[in-house]
Each structure stands twice: as structure tokens, then as C-alpha cells.
Amino acid sequence: MDSVLLFGPGLFTWIVLPILIFIARILDVSLGTVRLIFVSRGFKLLAPAVGFFEVLIWILAMGQIMQHLTNPVCYIAYAGGFATGNFVGIHIAEKLSLGMVQVRVITDKDASGLIESLKAGNYGVTSIDGHGVSGEVKVIFTIVPRKEARSVVDLVKKFDPQAFYSVEEVGFVEKGVFPARKNWRDSGFLGLLRPFRKGK
Numbered sequence: 001m002d003s004v005l006l007f008g009p010g011l012f013t014w015i016v017l018p019i020l021i022f023i024a025r026i027l028d029v030s031l032g033t034v035r036l037i038f039v040s041r042g043f044k045l046l047a048p049a050v051g052f053f054e055v056l057i058w059i060l061a062m063g064q065i066m067q068h069l070t071n072p073v074c075y076i077a078y079a080g081g082f083a084t085g086n087f088v089g090i091h092i093a094e095k096l097s098l099g100m101v102q103v104r105v106i107t108d109k110d111a112s113g114l115i116e117s118l119k120a121g122n123y124g125v126t127s128i129d130g131h132g133v134s135g136e137v138k139v140i141f142t143i144v145p146r147k148e149a150r151s152v153v154d155l156v157k158k159f160d161p162q163a164f165y166s167v168e169e170v171g172f173v174e175k176g177v178f179p180a181r182k183n184w185r186d187s188g189f190l191g192l193l194r195p196f197r198k199g200k
């Protein structure tokens with residue numbers, strides 16, 4: 001009897017089904033993260049397509065939960081898949097690195113070296129004089145592809161480890177100086193997404 005329960009319906013109910021629910025939740029939560037990225041970046045065709053599969057997978061997972069309300073392992077698998085899906089989704093978002101960000105730097109040092117370094121990297125730079133708590137400061141703005149933000153931050157830290165800087169989301173950019181050779185639109189898989197983007 002025990003062997004029948006282990007290798008028969010019991011195996012599916014207590015092991016296989018929870019694993020499937022766990023995987024389904026990872027997929028639908030990860031797709032949800034990707035969908036939100038596509039919506040915010042203006043991929044008006046890809047976002048609905050991803051949303052379709054996201055909801056389809058979610059319905060299938062919920063259907064199995066509703067059919068096995070007495071199985072606590074399914075609940076644990078559902079919650080675990082949701083948590084893991086968030087973790088996976090964050091990593092997918094980092095890998096995609098879509099869109100543009102603004103890097104704002106405030107320093108009380110002579111910023112000419114940093115400005116020249118940014119120009120040498122073909123980054124557009126705007127600088128203005130400002131007044132901080134401790135006196136005169138230089139405020140520097142540059143808008144770069146998200147995947148280049150880390151390189152710019154490294155330049156800032158190398159120039160002035162004590163400089164204040166912030167990295168902010170930019171919804172739309174037009175007519176600027178950008179490092180074309182590093183543009184996400186020209187790279188591998190991401191270049192394939194360009195036809196689906198609004199205002200391409």
C-alpha cells in the first residue's frame with residue numbers, strides 16, 4: 001500500500017505537482033517583472049505578449065491550487081515560487097539593462113578632469129556652478145544607457161571618492177550625445193527588441 005502511494009497518485013500530489021507549481025510561479029512572476037520593464041520602456045507590442053503568457057501560467061498554477069486545497073505542500077510551493085520569481089526577475093532586469101539613466105554628480109573639487117574623462121568616453125556632459133552647505137560646488141549631469149551607469153559611477157569614484165552622486169530613471173531622451181558603440185539597441189539580443197519599441 002505504501003509503495004502504491006509513493007509511486008502512484010501520491011507521488012504526483014505531494015512531489016511532482018508542488019514542483020510544477022513552484023516552477024510556474026517562478027515563470028509568471030519573472031515574466032511580470034519583464035512586462036513592467038517593457039511597459040516603462042515603451043515596448044507596446046512585447047508588453048501585452050509577455051502579459052498574455054504571464055497570466056496564462058498564473059491561471060494554470062491557481063487552477064492546480066484550487067483543485068488541491070487540502071495539500072499544504074502546494075501552498076508552500078506557490079509561495080516559494082513567488083519569492084524565487086522575484087529574485088529571478090530582478091536578475092533578468094539587471095541583464096536586460098534597458099533604457100537610459102541620468103547620473104548627477106556634486107563635488108567641491110575642480111571637476112574639469114571628470115568632465116574631460118566623460119567627454120573622452122563620448123558621454124554628453126552638462127555642468128553648472130552651485131552652492132552647497134560647505135561652499136561652492138560643481139554639479140555635473142550626464143545621461144547614459146543604463147548598462148553604462150556602472151562605468152560612469154566608477155569614473156566619479158576615481159575622480160572624487162567623496163563626491164555625492166545619484167542615478168535616476170529617465171523616461172524619454174531625444175537629441176543628445178551618447179556612446180553609440182555601446183548603445184543597447186546595437187547589441188545582440190537587445191537589438192532584436194528595437195522594432196517593438198515605441199518611437200524607435
